[in-house]
Amino acid sequence: MSESARKRSIAVIGAGVAGMMTAYALSKRGVQVLVIDAMSGPAEMCSRANAGIIAVGHAKAWAGPQAIGAMFKVIAGRDPSVKVSRILDPALWRWGIEFLANCTPHAHHRNTDALQRLSRYSRDLIAAAETEMDLPNEVRRNGGLYVFQNESQFNTYVASIKDHGDDSITALERDELIAREPGLSGLSSRLVGGLYSAADCVGDCRLFTQRTAAFLNKSNKARFCFGARVTGFRTSFNTIQAVRTDQGEIPCGAVILATGVETPELTRALGFAPNIYPVKGYSGTWTITDPAKVPALPFVDETELLAVAAYGGQLRVTAIAEFAAHDRSIPEERIAQIGDYVLRSFGDAVELKTPEFWSGLRPTTPAGPPFLGKVRKYSNLWINAGHGQLGWTMALGCGELLTQRIMGEQTPLQNPSSAASWLA
């Protein structure tokens, strides 16, 4: 980055977890940062009510050899956890074709490896960030569980971790699982076993993002412009001169796009459109009435495909991947699916009458890893978007890696970005 650009602010567009962790990493180098978001505060879109799991044990690309058979089941409407509601959406076809190209064993391995490296790197940055921002115990770092109701599915997973020789994951038979996490007793009769992933963590993604914003604001390390929608850019040759918003124009030295699912729409006028599809997910949040009967460790039910985590006196359950373009509605049947699971598993541990339901659009790339790097056509335009189901898991790491690239520092990870012709 040039000296004159460095003297002007870097505009980070998007105050979700990806944008805020990028602003945090930049601010540590003394860079002036301006965070711009259309919403009234941080983490109001996809980062708002996710499961909160730093899911290192789940850092796998969806695209892989097994996904091809699964796709037919989904299209036939026989998969309760994956839905396609807008099959004729051209953006879905563009995404789907690239997804299929990433289903080879080689591509799956490469993409999963990138997600793993990003997740582990990110996880290792949590403790230092908490100390620097004085956010003690914001994130619990004592692992997470992946539980199974189906014997053959469990055995397949156990065999695959043996093949990969991953010693941070331990297989547990049902009794060992319940001994490790007594809060699973309510569903123990349905379980056959589980995996314990020592690297996993859990914490409230929205709260962490909000507290990071408060820290940056209080310490004058960043400025914020909320309630301003970015509508375009003023450019001169290959340089972005200013960000255009519905509140007026903001001059800037460089721009970082951390705009989640809205990124392709925003960049189209600049001559490129990142292949990011919105994959809708749902969450329900219940007030806990008996903490002994809910799990302290977060878990993913691999058979019913739901994620469950307890923090801040609340139980959060998330589920479903739905390809429905930008529709954010919450149909009754989705509420029923999540509510039924909670009733069966934790019916006597939560206040059943007053759950809060939410939907969020996961910004998902066909390959899996996010787009992370410089946009080829412009000298000062960068991107950190497309984190899919792992945005909270990878946020600190992606913010740090992108900042290292912007500042011209050595980076410890080989480029983990999804590839694209428009990305340098």
Ligand SMILES: Cc1cc2nc3c(=O)[nH]c(=O)nc-3n(C[C@H](O)[C@H](O)[C@H](O)COP(=O)(O)OP(=O)(O)OC[C@H]3O[C@@H](n4cnc5c(N)ncnc54)[C@H](O)[C@@H]3O)c2cc1C
């Ligand atoms: C049900 C569900 C459960 C999940 N569980 C987990 C989990 O357990 N662990 C995990 O790691 N991840 C999880 N995720 C994924 C995670 O929530 C996302 O990957 C992450 O929140 C994406 O963050 P982001 O900052 O990229 O996007 P967002 O949080 O959506 O932020 C993008 C921001 O950009 C702003 N913006 C966009 N366009 C403009 C514009 N033109 N002008 C101004 N502002 C703009 C938006 O207002 C928004 O605030 C889950 C997601 C869902 C839906």
